[in-house]
Amino acid sequence: xxxxxxxxxxxxxxxxxxxxxxxxxxxxxxxxxxxxxxxxxxxxxxxxxxxxxxxxxxxxxxxxxxxxxxxxxxxxxxxxxxxxxxxxxxxxxxxxxxxxxxxxxxxxxxxxxxxxxxxxxxxxxxxxxxxxxxxxxxxxxxxxxxxxxxxxxxxxxxxxxxxxxxxxxxxxxxxxxxxxxxxxxxxxxxxxx
Amino acid sequence: xxxxxxxxxxxxxxxxxxxxxxxxxxxxxxxxxxxxxxxxxxxxxxxxxxxxxxxxxxxxxxxxxxxxxxxxxxxxxxxxxxxxxxxxxxxxxxxxxxxxxxxxxxxxxxxxxxxxxxxxxxxxxxxxxxxxxxxxxxxxxxxxxxxxxxxxxxxxxxxxxxxxxxxxxxxxxxxxxxxxxxxxxxxxxxxxx
Numbered sequence: 001x002x003x004x005x006x007x008x009x010x011x012x013x014x015x016x017x018x019x020x021x022x023x024x025x026x027x028x029x030x031x032x033x034x035x036x037x038x039x040x041x042x043x044x045x046x047x048x049x050x051x052x053x054x055x056x057x058x059x060x061x062x063x064x065x066x067x068x069x070x071x072x073x074x075x076x077x078x079x080x081x082x083x084x085x086x087x088x089x090x091x092x093x094x095x096x097x098x099x100x101x102x103x104x105x106x107x108x109x110x111x112x113x114x115x116x117x118x119x120x121x122x123x124x125x126x127x128x129x130x131x132x133x134x135x136x137x138x139x140x141x142x143x144x145x146x147x148x149x150x151x152x153x154x155x156x157x158x159x160x161x162x163x164x165x166x167x168x169x170x171x172x173x174x175x176x177x178x179x180x181x182x183x184x185x186x187x188x189x190x191x192x193x
Numbered sequence: 194x195x196x197x198x199x200x201x202x203x204x205x206x207x208x209x210x211x212x213x214x215x216x217x218x219x220x221x222x223x224x225x226x227x228x229x230x231x232x233x234x235x236x237x238x239x240x241x242x243x244x245x246x247x248x249x250x251x252x253x254x255x256x257x258x259x260x261x262x263x264x265x266x267x268x269x270x271x272x273x274x275x276x277x278x279x280x281x282x283x284x285x286x287x288x289x290x291x292x293x294x295x296x297x298x299x300x301x302x303x304x305x306x307x308x309x310x311x312x313x314x315x316x317x318x319x320x321x322x323x324x325x326x327x328x329x330x331x332x333x334x335x336x337x338x339x340x341x342x343x344x345x346x347x348x349x350x351x352x353x354x355x356x357x358x359x360x361x362x363x364x365x366x367x368x369x370x371x372x373x374x375x376x377x378x379x380x381x382x383x384x385x386x
Contacts, residue, residue: 046306047329077277081270081306113239113274115310117327132371134310134325136240178325181375 002191004028006035008059008069017171021184027191030065037062043085048072049130051085052121056128066124068183072176074151076100076114076139078107087150097143097154104139112139114155118175120183129186133178137162195384197221199228201252201262210364214377220384223258230255236278241265242323244278245314249321259317261376265369267344269293269307269332271300280343290336290347297332305332307348311368313376322379326371330355 003026007018010033018029032038041058045051048071055069073087083090083100091099104112116135122128135157143153145163148170152162162170171177196219200211203226211222225231234251238244241264248262266280276283276293284292297305309328315321328350336346338356341363345355355363364370 049329075270075274077268077274080273080304081268084270111273117308119327119329130366131374132325132327132368133375134312134327136242136312173323175325178372178375181324181378182326182371185374185378 002027002066002187004030004065005187006030006032006059006063006065006067008032008055008067014070014176017176017180021180022187025184025188025191027187032059032062035063035065043071045071045085048085048117048119048132049121052119052130053123053128056121056123060123060125066122068120068122070118070120070176070179072116072118074100074114074116074155076104076112078111078113079103097151100139100151101141101143101154107139113137114139116151116155116175118179120176120179122183122186127190131179131182131186133175133180133182135162135173135175135178195220195259195380197223197258198380199223199225199252199256199258199260201225201248201260207263210369210373214373215380218377218381218384220380225252225255228256236264238264239278241278241310241312242314242325245312245323246316246321249314249316253316253318259315261313261315263311263313263369263372265309265311267293267307267309267348269297269305271304271306272296290344293332293344294334294336294347300332306330307332309344309348309368311372313372315376315379320383324372324375324379326368326373326375328355328366328368328371 010031015031022029039058041054043051051071052069056067060067073084075081075084090096119132121130138156140154140156144161148163155162203224208224232251234247236244244264245262249260253260266277268274268277283289312325314323331349333347333349337354341356348355
């Protein structure tokens with residue numbers, strides 16, 4: 001039976017989400033900070049999957065428990081899939097929504113399709129496995145809403161942005177929760193209930 | 194407890210895969226043909242999710258059981274995400290690999306990234322839910338391998354095409370199996386074990 005697993009991030013939101021998912025299985029989720037380790041691996045991959053494995057393997061080398069890491073981003077069709085794996089580094093000044101709206105200013109309605117993608121990599125020393133999810137939508141013309149983070153204020157599902165949804169609504173459709181379902185299923189199968 | 198579920202396709206491979214997944218739960222998977230119904234809904238959506246729901250809702254209106262449907266395709270970054278939802282209709286003559294290789298002939302290495310995506314929609318009259326997965330890779334320069342179907346002979350993971358993998362290998366990394374994990378998890382939670 002598995003008692004403890006590390007999530008390769010100190011992000012409080014991701015940590016809380018992972019705890020909600022795994023506590024019913026009796027599995028404790030710990031962050032690097034809680035385990036007393038730190039690392040800042042360079043995300044040199046060209047895919048979400050490669051970057052997720054870079055992070056999971058780096059932290060697994062430091063601790064004696066299974067580790068999972070996610071990598072995610074937004075892929076805009078009219079921009080050849082950019083910013084993609086560079087989503088977190090797209091706007092050096094941190095105004096990623098403004099930068100993306102600017103880059104999309106000449107893109108007509110009907111060509112503004114985009115998707116969020118998430119890949120989660122799991123590493124335990126014996127096995128590696130990965131899980132994925134997407135969330136399809138469109139890029140709007142202005143920021144709307146105050147929930148969420150990143151590109152959520154300009155990412156439309158129907159006529160609402162992801163930042164106009166409650167956390168529960170977002171969670172029910174998000175790329176990350178889709179990938180987490182795969183991880184959850186894998187953990188249950190591998191370690192028993 | 195759920196005894197029976199319909200998969201909104203008569204495709205033998207998808208039907209067999211769904212049976213392998215759901216038989217351990219004691220759930221029988223039936224095709225439209227086996228249920229004595231038929232429909233050919235027009236896939237007018239601009240996203241995989243929309244098309245998956247179109248198919249699931251259409252068949253659910255004809256039968257007295259939950260229905261799930263998948264929609265999937267390949268999204269090439271250098272082609273603004275095309276063929277995407279049009280993957281199955283991209284080459285009218287059926288030679289989709291040749292058409293895509295032709296459209297990519299001037300695209301240099303390093304810009305040939307692509308991903309398969311799959312969305313599965315579930316409809317049971319009370320609830321609708323959807324699940325997704327991706328498989329990231331690159332478009333090669335020639336067809337290789339005889340397994341799989343569709344764009345598999347030109348879709349590279351590392352140095353092998355998806356058509357050079359065994360069905361088991363493909364299944365362990367495929368966009369469809371990632372989405373099916375989400376559906377499986379949902380079914381287990383909703384209908385008990």
